[in-house]
Amino acid sequence: MKLDAISIITADMPTAIAFYSALGLELVDGGPDAPHTEFTSGALRILLDTEAVMLGIDPEWTPPTGGHKMSLAFDCTTAEAVDETFAQLTGRGDGDSKPVAGIVHEPWDAFWGQRYAVVSDPDGNKVDLFAALD
Template identity: 90%
Template sequence: MKLDAISIITADMPAAITFYSALGLELADGGPDAPHTEFSSGSLRILLDTEAVVLGIDPEWTRPTGGNKMSLAFDCSTAEAVDATFAKLTGRGDGGSDPVAGVVHEPWDAFWGQRYAVVSDPDGNTVDLFATLNS
């Protein structure tokens, strides 16, 4: 048995696709008007399902409230890439693009030896951006 996919429920499929595409994930199936969309990331898939899909499976489902629903972490390889990805997602980069992510924590050098930043996707899920700092 192996972990194959992580499923994320979204209230706004087009915004979620824009966010995860900006992180460099490759759209494999679906799209802005689809109720189910898949991204590939190596051997792991990221699945996006609309709330309507989930309600079709579980009519008693309700959107979680309070606290973090789930979190993903992306290895950006270098400290500079953490900063650049954060700037791109939050609209703070060169060219002043529109933000596709919320700011949870600005980039910082964490005591555990990584450059770290945290953003949120359109549904409020946190996404960590990190890279090991060179000693």
């Protein structure tokens, strides 16, 4: 048995695709108008499904409320890449980029030896950006 995929429910497929594409995931199936989209990241798949898909599976499904109990974490390789990715996702980059992420925590040098930032995807899920400090 192996972990194969993480599924994320989205209310805005085009913006969610822009967000996860900006993180370097490879779009392999679906697209902005599709109810189901798949990305790959090495051996792991990230699946996006619309709320309509969830309602088709379970007509009594409702979006979760309250705090989030998990987050995705992306190794950006370098401290500079953490800052660049944060700027790109939050629209603080070259001035032409549209924000596709919310700001949870600006980049900082964490006491555990990493450059770290936290953003939220278009549906409010927390996404950590990190890299080891030299």
